[in-house]
Amino acid sequence: MKDNTYIPKLAKIIQIKEEVGGARPIKTFMTQFIQDNSFSFKCGQCAMLSVFGKGESMISISSTPLIRDYLQFSILKMGRVTSSLHEMQEGDIIGIRGPYGNGFPMEKWKGKNLIFIGGGIGLAPIWSVLHTALEKKGEYGDSMLVYGARTSKDIVFKQELAELRKKMKVHLSVDVEEPGWQEFVGFVPLNVLEIKPSPKNAIAVTCGPPIMIKFVIQNLKALGFEDEQIYTTVENKMKCGIGKCGRCNIGLHYVCKDGPVYSWAELKNLPQEY
Amino acid sequence: MAEVFEPKIVAFLCKWCSSAGSDLAGVSRMEYPPNVVPIQVMCSGSVSPLYILSAFNKGADGVLVSGCHPGDCHYIKGNFYARRRIALVKRLLEFIGLEPQRFQMSWVSAAEGTKYTQIIKDFVQELKPLGPQTKLRRDL
């Protein structure tokens, strides 16, 4: 009997790391399935996390698929389900079902330079594809990360970013001037113009607030990037995750099944319904 | 011995008078049935009809709204508004067929510990023969 995708598998939260405090807190959860661990996924895919009694929420998996024994999710406290997740301790049980969505088409990016551009919590979906590219060093060109947040306190994966600097170029930025901040000050799209990544044999992946994505794509095109070279993820309200409940559509596409990853070549022809 | 039905009463007690009255009953060690789940509200006027419907929905067998006597209200007019609103809710609930005894209102001042215990005793006596409230209870 084909397994019933609606029923979540139970998973234990084995580690919780507080990334960002304050009014818009972000925590990273590491979860391990209680029974079978046969959950395989592609970078950029999402999973529906269940807090029983509260509801479900679609979150992108930020750990690389190469790691088999846990799944990592970085979650911004936003609504009913994410708030209850933020109140959980290590050892608590949640439900996970999935994987859902099309994920990044990495097979098309062989040999290309990868430019990752993230904003705020947008770094979570990028984290998975970035580490997978690093792991398979030979298959891709050299990668670069451009990441910004409102303030330095809002930067996620602070320790890991310091580690990452040893392996690839990392350009950080904060939106507003801050004592002790040496790197770029200003919005991420402006930082992209500053760095001027070359479009030659390159792929750009950008995730973050819609307003940032809009200007990043504008600037990338100004730098000569073609529409097929730019990829992004789209957010919409989701409930079923499998393209049946009818709400997450942008035009003909169900974001939860046909998305959330789109190249700008596809996305620009779709109606502005996200 | 057949299992005796113990009605569960949700009582919205105004903090300034009725809740103080029930504290007085407690402090003076007065005996009264333990069936009441007291909910302290700032004023009987702040008890929205939704609280009452929600209480019955969650399985209350009886609901009591108790406030200050007219003129004693800490906010001057709260209990007058409550009087009107609860009168309307009570008649609507009777209209749809809920047993009238299940929804009561009372004035209990901070000094009326005995009156409070008497109201609760009478309420429990009236509810016992009716059995559990199944009409508005959640049937999920």
Place this chain on the structure above:
Amino acid sequence: MVNLEDLKKEAKAVLEEGKVKYIIGYEKSANGLMPVPGFIKSPEEVEKLIWTPACVYNLTKFLVDEKRRKSREKKPDERPVGLVVKGCDSRALIVLLQEKFINRDDVFIIGVSCEETGVIDEKKFLKKLKGKKAEKIEFDEKDNFMVTTQEGKVKVAASEVLAERCLECKANSPLIYDVILGEKVKRSMDNPFQSLEKLESLSEEERWKFWKEQLSKCIRCYACRSVCPMCYCDECVADTINFAVTADTTAEEKAQKIKWLEKSPVKSENFVYHLVRAIHLAGRCIDCGECERVCPLDIPIRFLNKKLEKDAKELFDYEAGFDPEQASLVSSFKDEDPEDFIR
């Protein structure tokens, strides 16, 4: 008898002077007996306006949409909106004015009196025609209607097909208007609560059985709420998202919001929805009967509001929608309000 040409003339005059943005009236519908709400923007379009016994809608609800649309526009057109209003609709307008939801100069009121008769109840009317298809229905003298069907014209006694509320009508001509059409005629009014009293006379168990069966049918399509001019809250307790969510609503606020009723269309949750809506209409509902007309399952929910209307009259001598300056029922009180039920 109201002359349709006068209505068109008034509408045209107002539109030509540019005094109103557009006029909301009753418009001929292409394929049926029932009209559709018409939004007349230019003087030529007034030809579409009609006035027949099938003009049942309470158009006041579209003032709620107009206010919402205006709040979303950057440079809204501040001119008032023209509104064709029957007697009962005008009472709904008065409640909106009383509650300061709209101000008087937001609306140019074209009042139309029903005089001796009123509007039809579509189900009663179709039952009366027994399958014959009615093309048109017009007011005839005093109290009957002229119906044109495929087999020619037929006279129908008004009282047999009038809507329930019209049989218990309290305002057969508009109480507030800028322009009025038709005479203000006193109407012999039956006992306003006759149908309600039949239900009230049932025993407690019979009433419970009646309401249990009726409200179990409800599929929570919220048509009763959507059509009601008094239901203008942006966030309703019945919705899953029952509060205004903006960019700076904190996660705690969203997480702590109480879910008053489940989305499931089961008896217990339907009761919470219909009873809380009835209470929220106490002293505000003017019995335009639209909630009952639109219900796809024909649930007689009008009785819930009629009951509270009767209580408001008996207990507090309060009637909705007669005086825009009057304090509303539940935010006012009298010393002599009854308290016999209070221990």
Place this chain on the structure above:
Amino acid sequence: MEKVLDKKSFPQWVTKLSSYKVYAPVQEDEAWNYEVITNPEKVNLDFPNTVLSPKKIIFPQREVYLEFSSSDEDGLELKEVLPEEEPSVIFGVRPCDARALALTDKVFSGDFEDIYYWKRRNQVALVGLACSVPPSPNCFCLSVDGSPFSTEGLDILMSDLDSKYFVEVFSKKGEQLINAAKTLFKPATEKDKKELEKNRTEAKKRISRQIQNIKKIPPVLKGMFDSPFWDEESMSCLRCGICTYLCPTCHCFDINDEVLSSSPLKGRRIRTWDNCQFPDFTMHSSGHNPRPDKASRLRQRIMHKFQYFVDRYKNYQCTGCGRCISRCPVGIDIIEVLDKVSSYEG
């Protein structure tokens, strides 16, 4: 397989199906709805359009699909709740409602098969009743590739020949129903077939309403996303849920948790109907709503049924039953809207 059944012996057939849960149209005041029947004698197949289509039996408005409970010893426990084993029969299914189920079948299959839907769908036999007279003044099945005697989605189709029914069987489930009362059915004669054809051509003529040129609509809709057409058309819309909840082809649903007790936690996850006309259908938890007003929602309803579904499944997601026209509180008529779309040059 084609048979003939005397109208007089129809009740005996229904009584023979006692091992099935039998639904048929039942009248209550003015409204007809499919309900479980208690007395086979009183099954009346002369009925106008029902308020809700048989979809409500196969895709119920509310279904519990998961129960969760936690206890100190074994922590959190999940229990999948599948629909009960209930072989059922629905009599008097209109061809348009059956075609609607055939369309919904496409949605609930594909790479993620919906086992709840299919468990019910496979255990319900649909016995159709061809429309000799249009059951509603607003039928327009001919305009959307349907007909008063189409057989898609049906196990059996009964057509009225005055004193008897012409019975066509299309599936094994249908055969089982016939075999339950074999003796009642006589083979169809040539005369019956000729009379059937005559009735059918007349039935087709009686369908009074149609959409002007349906073929033009999907391509025109593609360019109409930002057109002001939707603002004008939705001016009178009241944003209620009648047109979608009564529609036999609408399949949108919502998933919510219902908690019976919070400690120890006990509750269930349910699926209920949902619809695109309500604000919380697409509102993000940040408050942003990609479809904030009634114009965008009318556009979604029309585009989904006459363009997105056509691109994805090569069918219009509308079978012309006319319920949304008959019951719209303000008389918005989908045929008029579509006629304006096909002649729209924005």
